Amino acid sequence: MARAGLTAERLAEAAAELADAAGFEQVSLSALARRFEVSVPSLYSHVKSTHDLKTRVALLALAELADRGLVALAGRSGRDALTALGNVYRDYARAHPGRYAAARMPLDPATAAASAGLRHTEMIRAILRGYDVPEAEETHAVRVLGATFHGYVSLELAGGFDHSSPSSERSWSRAMDALDALLRHWPDE
Amino acid sequence: MARAGLTAERLAEAAAELADAAGFEQVSLSALARRFEVSVPSLYSHVKSTHDLKTRVALLALAELADRGLVALAGRSGRDALTALGNVYRDYARAHPGRYAAARMPLDPATAAASAGLRHTEMIRAILRGYDVPEAEETHAVRVLGATFHGYVSLELAGGFDHSSPSSERSWSRAMDALDALLRHWPDE
DNA sequence: AGCAAAAACCTAAAGGCTTTAGGAAGGGTA
DNA sequence: TACCCTTCCTAAAGCCTTTAGGTTTTTGCT
Numbered sequence: 001m002a003r004a005g006l007t008a009e010r011l012a013e014a015a016a017e018l019a020d021a022a023g024f025e026q027v028s029l030s031a032l033a034r035r036f037e038v039s040v041p042s043l044y045s046h047v048k049s050t051h052d053l054k055t056r057v058a059l060l061a062l063a064e065l066a067d068r069g070l071v072a073l074a075g076r077s078g079r080d081a082l083t084a085l086g087n088v089y090r091d092y093a094r095a096h097p098g099r100y101a102a103a104r105m106p107l108d109p110a111t112a113a114a115s116a117g118l119r120h121t122e123m124i125r126a127i128l129r130g131y132d133v134p135e136a137e138e139t140h141a142v143r144v145l146g147a148t149f150h151g152y153v154s155l156e157l158a159g160g161f162d163h164s165s166p167s168s169e170r171s172w173s174r175a176m177d178a179l180d181a182l183l184r185h186w187p188d189e
Numbered sequence: 190m191a192r193a194g195l196t197a198e199r200l201a202e203a204a205a206e207l208a209d210a211a212g213f214e215q216v217s218l219s220a221l222a223r224r225f226e227v228s229v230p231s232l233y234s235h236v237k238s239t240h241d242l243k244t245r246v247a248l249l250a251l252a253e254l255a256d257r258g259l260v261a262l263a264g265r266s267g268r269d270a271l272t273a274l275g276n277v278y279r280d281y282a283r284a285h286p287g288r289y290a291a292a293r294m295p296l297d298p299a300t301a302a303a304s305a306g307l308r309h310t311e312m313i314r315a316i317l318r319g320y321d322v323p324e325a326e327e328t329h330a331v332r333v334l335g336a337t338f339h340g341y342v343s344l345e346l347a348g349g350f351d352h353s354s355p356s357s358e359r360s361w362s363r364a365m366d367a368l369d370a371l372l373r374h375w376p377d378e
Numbered sequence: 379a380g381c382a383a384a385a386a387c388c389t390a391a392a393g394g395c396t397t398t399a400g401g402a403a404g405g406g407t408a
Numbered sequence: 409t410a411c412c413c414t415t416c417c418t419a420a421a422g423c424c425t426t427t428a429g430g431t432t433t434t435t436g437c438t
Contacts, residue, residue, distance in 0.1 A: 178329075
């Protein structure tokens with residue numbers, strides 16, 4: 001019988017699509033087996049476990065996000081760079097909620113170190129170059145920016161800002177204004 | 190045979206303990222049935238489904254958090270109030286990670302409306318009374334504060350700030366400084 | 379107290395998911 | 409061609425949820 005020609009990469013890609021369509025928690029080897037018309041145990045030739053599969057989706061999402069962030073930051077600085085990167089996260093989360101959820105999955109330290117996670121830190125750090133945040137404060141500022149980006153996107157995605165005015169669109173824009181103002185006037189220690 | 194004397198509330202409480210000890214995803218009717226030495230289907234007399242159970246844990250956590258927030262805000266204003274409420278979220282998340290995860294669970298609109306979620310919004314709005322944020326900007330500021338609180342706590346809980354200096358403790362303190370500064374100098378529209 | 383109805387509990391069973399064990403077939407290579 | 413590695417298979421065990429339908433305990437009303 002004809003082979004499906006599976007690889008761990010193709011499985012991760014299909015799992016990412018499934019996650020976006022049905023939610024990250026719905027990702028299962030069973031679902032993928034159906035999708036590729038293959039028996040479930042066959043998938044264990046490519047992937048160690050469901051957790052392994054999900055981890056691959058997480059790494060995929062982190063890498064895609066970092067790629068997009070890098071493109072968005074090219075040639076921009078200051079407020080421009082800030083909103084560009086913010087929009088990358090927000091747009092990605094809305095277009096690929098399952099992948100975004102995957103990217104938030106806790107990774108074990110070794111996997112995390114080999115992931116694109118560090119590139120994300122670097123990108124936020126790059127934004128700070130357009131502002132006068134003292135070097136000793138950089139990490140703090142990176143964490144605050146990362147937290148606000150992630151927190152906003154995560155609350156918005158969970159529907160926290162639905163059905164109430166003003167629109168989330170407007171609040172997001174004001175959030176970017178606020179972060180810009182914050183970085184321009186970063187408080188003294 | 191003696192009855193276990195279960196109620197939906199007792200189940201939710203036990204589920205919350207289980208969530209804190211083993212993770213919110215580990216919450217299951219099976220585990221609770223073992224815990225109370227009762228058959229699994231018996232639990233359906235008290236709870237409609239696993240989803241129902243998890244929703245109850247979410248409501249429990251939201252209410253506990255709101256209660257603590259209210260106490261923390263009493264008699265405080267400005268920066269004091271800001272850090273007090275921030276610490277409530279952060280401390281709760283660290284002491285009760287499973288409950289905190291539950292509180293972030295997406296609720297359907299009707300359930301969300303009946304939850305303590307609105308009290309949370311009110312508490313953050315109360316903090317703004319200590320600052321000169323224009324009324325038309327209140328909702329935006331509430332969302333930014335909520336996003337930063339949640340985002341920071343969530344990233345910290347996922348281990349994002351482990352194994353790197355400076356300490357997360359220090360960054361949290363600086364994050365509170367930053368939010369305070371932001372509210373004192375909220376940017377014009 | 380007596381008794382019926384409601385509530386709490388049970389067993390049985392179906393169906394979905396993961397994972398391991400062990401075997402068969404496709405495809406490349408000597 | 410013959411071999412071997414990889415991909416795929418069936419079988420089976422173990423966990424989880426949920427529904428169906430029956431029994432026992434408790435409650436509450438007369």
